[in-house]
Amino acid sequence: MNKPKVVILGAGYGGLTTTVKLQKKLGVNDAHITLVNKHDYHYESTWLHETAAGTLHHDRGRYAIKDVINSGKVDFVQDTVTAIKPDENKVILENGELDYDYLVVALGFEAATFGIPGLIENAFTIGSVNQSRLIRQHIEYNFAKYNNESEKNESRLNIVVGGGGFTGIEFLGELADRVPQLCKEYDIDRNLVRIINVEAMPSILPGFDPQLVEYAMNSLESRGVEFKLGAMLKECKPDGIVIEKDGEQEEIATNTTVWAAGVRANHLVEESSLEHNRGKVEVKPDLRAPSHENVFVVGDCALIWNKETDRPYPPTAQIAMQEADVCAHNLATLVKGGGDLESFEFNNQGTVASLGHGDAIGVIFGNKKLFGWSASVMKKVIDNRALLKVGGIGLVLKKGKFNIF
Ligand code: FAD
Structure with missing residues (x-):
């Protein structure tokens, strides 16, 4: 048969x-x-x-x-x-x-790029290992290049993240951790670097508890992330973006726009x-x-x-x-x-969004809110659980996340 x-x-x-x-x-x-x-x-x-x-x-x-x-x-x-x-x-x-x-x-x-001019051609997206590796290398290249040009080019040090949803916020949390390391590595004053989030809605993380949203914004702002809320991305160019907020347009010089505002x-x-x-x-x-x-x-x-x-x-x-x-x-x-x-x-086993190393926000067991370190430990538990489900304990031991401090 x-x-x-x-x-x-x-x-x-x-x-x-x-x-x-x-x-x-x-x-x-x-x-x-x-x-x-x-x-x-x-x-x-x-x-x-x-x-x-x-x-x-x-x-x-x-x-x-x-x-x-x-x-x-x-x-x-x-x-x-x-x-x-x-x-x-x-x-x-x-x-x-x-x-x-x-x-x-x-x-x-x-x-999903919603037909925004220049986005497909000029923005990066976080959708695969190859795309993510390219973003990392692109940022590093721009930091490396900055001090090797006689005319300083601010667009090399400005990083724009389009979208304040789950992916955008998790990426901002990592960037907020990584940028000070990059500055040290490439002899750049941290104050020269801007990490900018552009979000069309009046708030980040739609659907999340307002207290958690406030915590996330404070955490990211304290580490140098600027929020442009209620701002529409109108155009993405190789060396900058155009946003519109309250009818006013603003141009931001950047070589690095990462689009995380929709799939x-x-x-x-x-x-x-x-x-x-x-x-x-x-x-x-x-x-x-x-x-x-x-x-x-x-x-x-x-x-x-x-x-x-x-x-x-x-x-x-x-x-x-x-x-x-x-x-x-x-x-x-x-x-x-x-x-x-x-x-x-x-x-629903809960949702936890990471805000970088040792920080996160989330809701588990229906309505239990988590902040900071405990949320970040829970995030690692969730990450390890996915490995366990597919590859058993061997895979968890090989690839799991255990650095909780
Ligand atoms: P995927 O996991 O994307 O798998 C699709 C597979 O198909 C891939 O292996 C791909 O290579 C392959 N493939 C695609 N096209 C082809 C083709 N033409 N031919 C052959 N193979 C192909 N979700 C959560 O629950 N919690 C989170 O914390 C969370 N964080 C996220 C953070 C980021 C940065 C991103 C990008 C997403 C996050 N998500 C999260 C969402 C989650 O990753 C997706 O919902 C999930 O991956 C969907 O699973 P899937 O099996 O449908 O697709």
Whole structure:
């Protein structure tokens, strides 16, 4: 009998967790499982801001996919997906194609730039190891260059972060730690460096408790971060940005604009024939695409409505990994010939945003607020928990974060 073919696209939080859970649930003869990913490693997307600021080496936040999959049960294909053809049960890769009986789409996020002029060409985004490494090197190059030019160029030392949401604030926290180190390293007066956050809303961290937001702003301002709130980014140029606040325009000289103000699902979803809502598949409770019964969608490519807030759940690693549990269970059930499929229900384990080394804010156990050191320890617990879930205690010991002081 032919084994059903299961193809999983993307080895991020959603895809890799689905794979490792599925390989435990199925025997070698139950299914032919193939995992496709651009790189031969998994990276912790939630740590990329640290790589980008240069506070964590990129190798700390990534590990080989072959180290966590069972190669007796899962074929790993390192390739780039170029198209999903659900009507033909087929996926097109840069170097070939795969057909499937069941598909899991877990291709993650990409930056949403909302058509702002110059942003795609001139801003950096924090979306992969390679993008984050480029930001780190770009900042270091500009600091190194500053003292090697006869005419001092302030745009080299001004760093603009677009967006005061979760990613933007976590990146600012790392930058606030890193800039004094860079100044020392490159003989630059710290007072010459500006770290500027541009946020269109009147406050940072929408959805966070106001007391926590105030704490975060005070922490970052005390370390030299300037906030431009209620300010729209109108244009991004190679050597500066234009913002508009209260009808007034202002130009800020900078060679470094990092755009962290919005993500969308991988464009391949919108380009496929999967029914979608603004680029994401609004999945059924069992995480299948309404238009294609044999396609599961998890992580940032999936849209699930939170009935309590009447808004979609935000794209997070926490949700992606919880969806993966349900997806693996449901896939195993279907592959083995049927039975009851589980419905996804979000179990909120809390949210913690880092503000740099030893500082963070968060809410756990529903409404317990955390600040400072205790929140930062909790953040490391969360980071280590993600490693534990995919690769067990061995991976935690190899890659985990333990520097709590
Ligand atoms: P990803 O984890 O992004 O995985 C997608 C995978 O698909 C990647 O391996 C990618 O290489 C691969 N891929 C993409 N395109 C292709 C292609 N064409 N072909 C082959 N492979 C491809 N969430 C939290 O819950 N808590 C946090 O504290 C938090 N902090 C964050 C901090 C930062 C800086 C960022 C950027 C995000 C943060 N998030 C956080 C959000 C979280 O990272 C995402 O929601 C999560 O990564 C989504 O998981 P995913 O599996 O959908 O996608």
